[in-house]
Amino acid sequence: MKKLNYLLIVGAATLGLAVHSCSDSYLEQPALGSLSDEVLASKEGVNSLLIGAYGALDGSGNGNPWEVAPSNWIYGDIAGGDAHKGSDGGDQPAINSIATFRTDASNGFLNNKWRADYEGVSRANSVLAVLATMPEGELTEAEATNIEGQAKFLRAHFYFDLKKMFNMVPWIDETTTIYQQPNDQDVWPMIEADFKFAYDNLPATQSEVGRANKWAAAAYLAKSYLYQKKYAEAKAVFDQVITEGQTSNGLAYGLLDNYYEVFYAQWENHKESVFAIQMVSHDGTNGISNANDGNMLNFPYNATFRCCGFFQPSQDLVNSFKTNPATGLPYLENYNANPVKNDMGVNSSDPFTPYTGTLDPRLDWTVGRRELPYLDWGLHGGQNWVRLQSYGGPYSPKKYVYWQETQEANADQSSWAPGTANNVLIIRFADVLLMAAEAEIELDNLEKAREYINQVRGRAANEDGWVHTYVDNGNPLEGFTNTPAANYKINLYPAFADKEEARKAVRFERRLELGMEGHRFFDLVRWGIAKIVLDAYFDYEGSVTSDVTGASFTNDKNEYYPIPQAQIDISRVDGETTLTQNPGYQ
Structure with missing residues (x-):
């Protein structure tokens, strides 16, 4: 069982989204580094775009890597009281305001996190758009359905992250032509639909271990139900995952014997790994963009x-x-x-x-x-x-x-x-x-x-x-x-x-x-x-360290991060912004 190689995004994911030069020559020939629609609308082309969508999982290329880390160590752990920012107060100060709930819409970390997730959405949408234009016979029905299921799984993953971070976010899919969409609708139904399609249509195993399978989609669907307090629906799917689920490389789900083996590369892609972002060291790029x-x-x-x-x-x-x-x-x-x-x-x-x-x-x-x-x-x-x-x-x-x-x-x-x-x-x-x-x-x-x-x-x-x-x-x-x-x-x-x-x-x-x-x-x-637990945390931890002293959590505001001001500014249509700021941040 091979490990999915995200490095194949070179000449693939970004190529389908290439921006043409300002010169008139683009009318006569494709921009350098871009691929034609005919090349993309092929088995190799659409699969390369799909790998590019997987490549967006680490958020790289949208600000400093720690700002967009898929582990959410800043937005989930530091903001949740499991960890301090660390280092010292002058190092990466934008994290300080996140840790103490004093952040505002100008925080560049939040803008880059938004951009990283929507980059993933865009790449998944490109796969679905190209898939819809494939010549007859280029893919078997099973191949096309597998690609569609994986693309919708990835899109739902990125939207799930956006939803829990920012709550009301604009829905952009492969049919969208005007991108200044308002954030006035709840995207849970669309997230559910994408995960449900992936659950119903993806195979139980895949040719490469990093690819999403039906059981990863099932677990994520059940998690989406749980977040919405749809407990009966969540239970029904969790029951299936627990009793029948298996990894993309065919291992029946279960707990490893030893807790520590869960986290380290020498034991990776084990039976406890439902969905993992694949990382690799020494990838030949002389950098660590693919190395966590x-x-x-x-x-x-x-x-x-x-x-x-x-x-x-x-x-x-x-x-x-x-x-x-x-x-x-x-x-x-x-x-x-x-x-x-x-x-x-x-x-x-x-x-x-x-x-x-x-x-x-x-x-x-x-x-x-x-x-x-x-x-x-x-x-x-x-x-x-x-x-x-x-x-x-x-x-x-x-x-x-x-x-x-x-x-x-x-x-x-x-x-x-x-x-x-x-x-x-x-x-x-x-x-x-x-x-x-x-x-x-x-x-x-x-x-x-x-x-x-x-x-x-x-x-x-x-x-x-x-x-x-x-x-x-x-x-x-x-x-x-x-x-x-x-x-x-x-x-x-x-x-x-x-x-x-x-x-x-x-x-x-x-x-x-x-x-x-x-x-x-x-x-x-x-x-x-959140308020009860985090205010108690600030009271206690503030007596241990200096970084969170005096912090507090505000109900009906701090449950979500502010919509980045940079995104609101570029959402203007006819002089009016289409994005609305979250409550409490105006």
């Missing part, structure tokens, strides 16, 4: 990674991994009481003893902590690995950082900050189980929900998959012992007392399982608890 460059800032400062000290996990997130020493369950209330010990203000040359209380073992695959193994790079160095503790806290990100043992293959040092071959997981099977559990709870099926939640917790309880103590003996992978690195204790939930307890459990489990994966802010918004 959206996360290029997110490595410990100094240490051996060179750059850049961003995306530092919050103390609030770390505290959520505490477990009750008697039950092995999380503290669903007051988890910030008796916080996990950190090394704030402790020099790396001074002794430090980590927290000795009981913890969920997923903490130390999510967060880099002082004196705990940092993958196979040895023990986390504390203050020396952090740019400014007082601003961003004492912790480092850990998911998606490359391992020392496999760095030659999976790290790319072609730029001033590292790239990696680690795929970006948009939906994984643990996420599916927890979303399905949410639907079951709202339908009063608490026992089924508990089964799904406990499947996820049961994997985390596998001691083989815990972080173990590490002794640096010169051979990275041989340094691990059989002794757990911290006092890990995790157990399964007993029967829930009522629906409210079940809700709290599944919401907390999503944070523990999916922490630092771009979901948190969007989860809080759709649950309707």
Whole structure:
């Protein structure tokens, strides 16, 4: 099974959208670098356009890569309280206002995010437009339907991202001829229709692992239902995904035995990968645009990674991994009481003893902590690995950082900050189980929900998959012992007392399982608890670091980001703008 090669976009996706020169010569010959309609309306041409649409998944070419990162680490995790911006206050200051909900429509990050998603929409639309002009016999019916299904899946993905970011966005499809469309209609029905078409028409497996299949479309369709609180519809599709679903390379969906194997290139495209954006290092371009460059800032400062000290996990997130020493369950209330010990203000040359209380073992695959193994790079160095503790806290990100043992293959040092071959997981099977559990709870099926939640917790309880103590003996992978690195204790939930307890459990489990994966802010918004949770976060975290002190969340405004002013300005028709700003940002 081949891995889809997004590099084929050269001479394909951008060519079909080429802008002609201002000279009259374009009337006599195609612009250099463009392809004729006849070439595009061929099997090779339309497939190249489709690969170009996949190539838009990483957002590259629309501002700095971190501004448009498909992992949504800024808009989902920093805005959701799982992480600080990190670095220092003067570095990438546009993120500061996003983290504290003081941003406005002039923030260039938001404009570039909008542009990146609509670039993807445009490329998907180009595929569908060309497909409609294909000569008879150029494609079999099955080939044409497969291409159409993939293009509609990708378009729905980009619109889903736009919807959860900006809410009211203009719908542009392959039939649109006037692009200054108003944002006065809800795009959920169109997103649903695209995912439904893909679910109904895509094959279960594909020739290349990076391509969307029917089960990825099903999971995304069910997620769309869940976001709209259509719980019965979501449950019906989740049931099918859980019992029948398989990856594009034919693996029945399931949880990997070890939590850490989910995130790293050496185990990629596994049975838990429902839909992932494919990344590759050393692609021959002497750059990292295909090597997860959206996360290029997110490595410990100094240490051996060179750059850049961003995306530092919050103390609030770390505290959520505490477990009750008697039950092995999380503290669903007051988890910030008796916080996990950190090394704030402790020099790396001074002794430090980590927290000795009981913890969920997923903490130390999510967060880099002082004196705990940092993958196979040895023990986390504390203050020396952090740019400014007082601003961003004492912790480092850990998911998606490359391992020392496999760095030659999976790290790319072609730029001033590292790239990696680690795929970006948009939906994984643990996420599916927890979303399905949410639907079951709202339908009063608490026992089924508990089964799904406990499947996820049961994997985390596998001691083989815990972080173990590490002794640096010169051979990275041989340094691990059989002794757990911290006092890990995790157990399964007993029967829930009522629906409210079940809700709290599944919401907390999503944070523990999916922490630092771009979901948190969007989860809080759709649950309707963003203000309660984030104001409490600001009150607590503001006593730990200086970056979010005094921040607050405003209901009926901050649930969505402002429509970028640059987009409003260019939407004018006859002197009137067609785009309307979101409430509270006028």
